[in-house]
Amino acid sequence: MEKGPVHNTIMKYLSIMFVIVLFAGIGCIGSSPYKEVTPSDLISSPQDFEGKQVCINGILENSSISGIEIETTSGDQNKGSFVKACGTYENGKIKPDSVNTTLSVATEKEIYHSNETLKVYVDFNSPDAGSAEIQVSGIKNMFDTPLVSEKKNVRIEKGNNRIDFEFTTPSCEECSALKPGTFFINSSVSLGEKTYEAYTKITLERETQ
Secondary structure, three states: OOOOOOOOOOOHHHHHHHHHHHHHHHHHHOOOEEEOOOOOHHHHHHHOOOOOOEEEEEEEEEEEEEEEEEOOOOOOOOOOOEEEEEEEEEEOOEEEEEEEEEEEEEOOOOEEEEOEEEHHHHHHHHOEEEEEEEEEEEEEEEOOOOEEEEEEEEEEEEEEEEEEEEEOOOOHEEEEEEOOEEEEEEEEEOOOOOOEEEEEEEEEEEOOO
16 A cells, blocks of 8 residues: 555654654763862852752862862872862762862872982873873972973873873072972873863972982
């Protein structure tokens, strides 16, 4: 029995609807329940996010990111690292379901002496592949000048990347305007339009005789 034009039109529209529903379902399955927000969003309008699932990014310091406490996180865990924290926002805090490190910087040890080899390791869990500028600097003297500093332009792969740097620690002498003490080692990664920052600390002592 020959099918009429009305039947063919109905079948055509049913096929289109099936495709739309299929892709919509795939999109729902792959979507995240968390809303990307900034710490300033939570501070300025906390009532808008109370009880909701959110993600924020930033440097983790003293169990908080830019003034937003990440509950149940140890104060020393990932300290100085750039992290992404996702969880439920309640009473000015985030109860995290996950805290993932994006950028961290580390040294071989915590205490160094003048004129010693200082190896710095930058670990970057990149969301994208591309060309990036990686910078490490630190040990600022009395004039706020970093006495170790280097930039590298490297090809970054999506996922985990390690970039190594090597310096010689400066002398703790009057000519370098540097006294023994605790100093920051800072790292930054510029990829596309985004910049990520992290830090660690070392103690620098005079060279042993």
